[in-house]
Structures are given as C-alpha cells and as structure tokens.
Amino acid sequence: MSLPSQAEISGAVAVGRFGLGPRPGELAAAVADPKAWLKAQIDHRGADQPPGALPDSRDRFLAYLALRADAQAFKREAAAAAEPGALTAPDPNMASAAAIGQRPLERLKAERRAAQRPLRDAVAAEILARAHLAATTPAPFRERWALFWFNHFTVSTAKPAAAVLVGPFEREAIRPHVFARFEDLLYAASTHPAMLMYLDQERSTGPDSPGGLRRNAGLNENLAREIMELHTVGADSGYTQADVTEFARALTGYSIGIPRDGGELAGRPLYRPQLHEPGARTVMGRRYPDTGQAQARAILADLAASPHTADHIARKLAVHFVADDPPAALTARLRSAYLESGGDLAVVATALVDAPQAWDRPPTKFKRPYEFVISSYRIAGAAPGDADHELIQPLTAMGERPMAAPQPNGWSEQAGDWMAPDAIVKRLNWSAAFAAAHAPTDAPLQVADAALGARLTPQTRLAVMRAETRPQALTLLLMSPEFQRR
C-alpha cells in the first residue's frame, strides 16, 4: 500500500468535512479537484428543495388553525364528559362506546389523537423528504450549508404551535437565501410565520398602538432578544435590556394573516400597522425614526452589517465546518470575507473553501446524529423510506430528534454534547440494524475505501476485512473512529 497523495487526502476531507459523506463514486470525482468540486456547488439560486409536493406555510397554517379550533372543542367536550352524570347522559353514541368498553372521555381522547394524525404525518413527511434529499444529493456541500443556516435560525417542532410550519420555514425562508446576502436571509427568517409563532412575535402589541390601547395587550420581547443574541450580533456584543425592549417595540406589527384578513393573506407574513408601537426607537446607540414596517427592517439591516455579526457568524461557520475550537486565522478570513462583501454568503462560502486552515486540521469534528445517519445512507448508496422508524425514533434516541431542537440556539456543535456513553451505545445499536437492512453487495473493503478513501486507517481496514458478514463489516465501518468524525 503506497502513501496517499495530497489530492487523495484533500478529496477525503472535501466529501466528509464539507460534504455529507460520499455516495458511491463521489470520492473519485472529488479527488480530481476538491476545491473546484466544492465551489461548483455554490449556487446563487440557493439550496435545493426536498422532493415531492409539500404544502406551503399558508396551507399548513390553515390546517393548524382548524386543529386548534378542534382542540378547543375537545376541551369543552372533555370537561362535560368528565362531569358527574355524564356517564348516564343520553348520548346516542354511548351505547356503542359502552359496548366496546370505552368511557366517553377515552373515546374523545382517541378521536383527538386521530384528528392530530394528519399534522403529525405532515411533520414526518417533511423530515423524510429532507433526509431523502440529503442522502441522495450530488451537491452535499450545498446541502450542509443549508442545514447550517437552518440550525442557525432554529425553529422547532418542540413548540406545538410552530410544528407544522418548520418544514415550510426551511423551504421558504432558508433554502432560497443561503447564498444570498445575510441581510436577506435574516429578513426572510425573522418575518416568516414559523419564526413569528416560534418566538411569540405574532401577538406582540405596542402598548400605545391603537390595538394596544383598545385591547390592553402588550409587548413580547422574545424574538427581539433571540435575533440579537443568537442570529446576529451575539450575547457578548454589549447590548442592554433597553436595546432588546426597543427592538421589540420596533418589531410590533410583524404578524401573520388569518382567514379574517382575506383569503390571500391567511398564513402569510402580514404587517399590522394598528399594532405597531408609535415613536422613534434607539437600538445600540442608533436612532430609528418611526417609519412603521420599515423601522424594524432598518434595524435588521444594521444588525446584519455589524462587525459583531461578522464575528459571530465567522466563528459559528468555523466551528461547524472545521473544529470545536477553530483556528483564529480561519475565523479572521471568514470575518473579512463577510465584511468586505457586505455579507454575501456565496463569497463567504468561497472563502471557506479557499482557506488552508479549513483543510489542514485533522478530522476532529464528531458527527452529530443527523450527519452520522445521513452519511451512513450515502456510503451504502441507500435512502430512507420511512420517517418514523428509520429517522425519528433512532435520531431521538441518539439525542437529535429531527427538526425538534429543544431550545432556540439549535443543536450543539460541540463533540462533548454527543459523546455520552449512552449515545455511543445508541449509535452502535442503530448501525447494526441499519447494516442488516442496507449492507451493499460490494466487497466490504471496497465500500470502506469508497467511504473514507485516504482517511481509512489500517486498523479499521483490518477489522472490516476480518468481519464475518457484510452487515458486520458495515457496522464496524460506521462505528469506526474515522467514520464517526469528519
């Protein structure tokens, strides 16, 4: 065995660190010119869309409203059914319910579960479509770039009111803008109905606005705070509670259309001037005259242009792509690319590919469960076929329920968060089950070479060669130290 060439090493880094693990044949294509292979995936039109005709946020929002009305009706009925005497009420359905041994409350609960089924299925369909795209795309760097930005602007099914909008959010607000200017991505994400629901903006009301004076409603500062802390300048940039409150006042009015607003507006971002807090605002030392809807937009534009935002995003990108504790020179390069291009994310992506520091670090990034599962499908030349059993259950067990980050800061990028003993056991159990179903018919060593190329160690090579069965060989490959990292 001869020593691998520099191109072979770079190719293996390109498909693993920047991509999502190689499909069969992909590594050979990348080795020819790793940087060109990556740059060809940067596309001003944005990231790819998951396959299939998935409903947009408008349809999903209307379905959510219907379910909510249904849930309220359920609560009323359940309260009535729980009252003494309800058991003997002359309900025409009672006879049959009694015959199958159900009390009315249990029957109502079963009905409610059935009513929620379509929404649960909607979330599962989103998860499956997106995993299918990730597992099969010939442009995995583009897809990883989109996944990074989705996690940066986390919206999560952990909040039931936002659950069915998470998929549309990624498709409508994130994917089209991931190679645009950051300001455009920020505006699309901050004003999308999913984000407004997730961070409680949709009902935030200026206390002195016409709507506020009439209804005694008020401010909710959640979205304003998280935009500053998580999405733009970062918590260490020196803003105060007063800045957060001022920004929250400027954001009042940003809301979602409901059916009463007229059919076309329902489920779309809708600015409601009657909820907007009147007056000029001061955020981080800068004064913004009351220009209505444009006021918050101007603040967002300034936040996007801030050097603090450049710092924050440069560091997050370096942490995601290269190392939990990335080299300062890499962060500095990304920061300059951001500031000099006015936040052009295609320029930043190109700077990342061109940075030598992005390539010369040993692979220390421990794959998150989603990356691990997707890269497994890719090296097996397979794709998931069932959201519940192939994705949601195992990923939940490994700690990363898809589209369900527990908090608005998204999934952690730190290896320590994913390497608990129990999590490694869960990966092993999943790998064995996956290998039993998907082990390719090629020679195991050929699969290992196609998966890791120059990164395959002699120890793993030997373990794969000595395996008793193809599934055992694939399990060992998936669990090898070098496949677990990128």
Next chain:
Amino acid sequence: MIRPTASYDLSRRGLLALSAGFGMTYFASPALPATAASKRKLAVIVCRGAMDGLSVSPPLSDSNYLALRGPIAIRPDQALRLDADFGLHPKLAGISALAQAAQARIAPAVAIPQRIRSHFEAQDLLESGGAQLYGVTTGWLNRALVSMTPDRRVGAISIGAQEPLVLRGPAAIDSWSPGGRDGGDLTRVKATLADLYQADPVLGAALASGLATEAQAQTMTQGQPIQARDERGFATTAGKFLSEDNGPSIAVLSLDGFDTHAGQGAVNGQLATRLAALDNVIAGLKAGLGPSWSQTVVIVVTEFGRTAHVNGTGGTDHGTASTLILAGGALKPGGIVGDWPTLQTARLFESRDLAPTLDVRQVFKAVLADHLGVDRRALETSIFPDSASAPPIANLV
C-alpha cells in the same frame, strides 16, 4: 398537618442567618466518614427555559402578586398550601405531600451569580459553577467528583440522550437514556470495537461504560422497554441506578419546555403540563430509590426566573430570581430557604423581576459539603472558584 414555619422577615433575618451559618458550618461539622457518605445520594434536576418561580411557589400573602400576575396568577383558593405565606402550584401535589412530611422545602428567590437574561449563557453559568461567564469550562458536579476520588468510589450518571455541562469534565460519567434497543447480538462487533477504540481519546471508555450501564438497566427494568416520554418511568430507573449496590452517588436529569413567553396558563396550560412532569420525575425518583430515599437530596433548579408582570401575550419574559426546590429524606426540616424580597415595585430588580436573595451556589455548596462530605477547601477553590461571597447555607441537610 401543616408544620409551623418561621415567618419571613423581609429585611434582615436571612442575611443574619447566612452570615452566622457561614462560620458555623465551616468549622463545626466534622468531615463525614467515607462509609456514611458513600450511601448518600444527590439528584439534580435542571429545568431548562427559565421556570417561573412565581407559579411554582406562588407568594400568596404578598399583596402585589395577584395584580402583577392577572390571568396567570395561581390564586390562594387554587394553590396547595405550603406555609402561611407560600403555596405550591396545584400540579405539584407530590412535592406538596413531601413538604407536609418535612421532605421538601423551597428557596423562593434564588439566582445565579451574574445578571444574565440569555438562557444559554445562564445555563452555562449555572452548570459550570463559575463566578462569571466563561470563567470555567467544566461542570461543578464533575469537579466535585474529582475532589472526592481517590478517597472514595463515587460515580455519577447522566439521564438523557445528551450529557449536560454540569457533569462534564475530567471525571468519567455514566449515562443512560430510554429507547433504541434493536441491535441484535453484537458480541463480536463489541469486542472488535473495543480494539479499534484503544487509541481513541473518548470512544473506548464511552462505549465500555455505556454497554455496562445498558446491561444494568436491562436487569433493573427486567427487559421492559421504557418510553422516552414516560418521565416517571425514566426517573424511576434513575432512582434504581442510584440505589444499586456500588451505584453512582449523583444523577442529573434535565426537563425542558419552561420558556413560557406566551399563553403560559395558570392552573392548567403550558406551564402546568411541565410542572406535572416535574412532579412525576420526583415521584419516580422516590419510587426508584426505595429505602435510599431517606439518604437522598434532590435539587430542582432553573437558569433564571421570569418577569414579575404578566406580559402582553399571557406569558412572562426573561427575569432574574426563581424558585429552587429541595426534596429528599435527608433534608432537615425548616421553612423557606433564604429571604423573600417581596414584589413591591421598589424591590423588583430593574423594576421588572423578582430580586434574588440567595446565590444558587450557596445551596450547591451546602449540599455538597454537608450531604456528600465534599472537602471544604476544594469547594472554595476548584469546585466554586471566587465564591467567598456565597457561603454555604447552614442546616439544610
């Protein structure tokens, strides 16, 4: 059945008790013998998202409470009585019963040492045990473990798919979470992986520990699968781990979903559902611990509290002090821990939040020293650096 508790003096009593306690506990209590300490158990439950203390333990005799809270207040006729001044949320029936039996107490106005309104930074500080952000990168429970070995065999287990910061650091930690057992017979694969992982800085030890814990869990649950959403079930398993012979001394569990900015609810609703889950977790721990409950302390803690006022959307925003709950058979009887600052406008922190009267490290230090017998010098240096301003509270355990 209501135990008499000292009524709170709003200004001085707590501070006096604290400064007195500092001297007394520091010098008076002898180091615990190793054998006694090793049977002592500690469970820490981190409620993530900022749990609203004013709903957990509504200050029923505070004349400002109902007006500040409006539709989300827990009214006196709805609350479970804790003492003359405080109630408990009606979903905390289990904790209320423990309080009646002198096995649960609250500290109603606790905060981390730095005023932060970011969940993530505040959780980092709560779990790292630093005096300010970015001071320390490992968890205070891990450093406590380091200080207790090699004198004693003391272990800790993380319950859940992810290992929380509070347990992270040089000492090896076990972990367990329910679900995901479909690997089949992996005897040979496990042996080969043990070889492959020999040179790996983390994977070898992690896999060995994980497999041992999983085997133990299989025995304890008799092969019955536990659903990930069954809080009581997984807390029971956590309690069983602790009560095993040579089991770990410390368990950490996390609950999330406490960030109630809108539609928080009152007796029922969003927060009530999470509090019911918390009550189930405590009940599960107690059941799993069995006789060991009498030697256990449970700490329920959150990163910060929520605004004193209800906000414009029926919820509450990020605040400062919140309630910390102590439970367990090893607790000493007593009333509320720390002072009540009141909800008078002039007393609110930045005119919006319940003001803290207790540094959360004062509780942590007291439990580590008086319950687990952690060395006091280590407590003041490696475990909670720069914490002289936060002396341990006397007479908790």
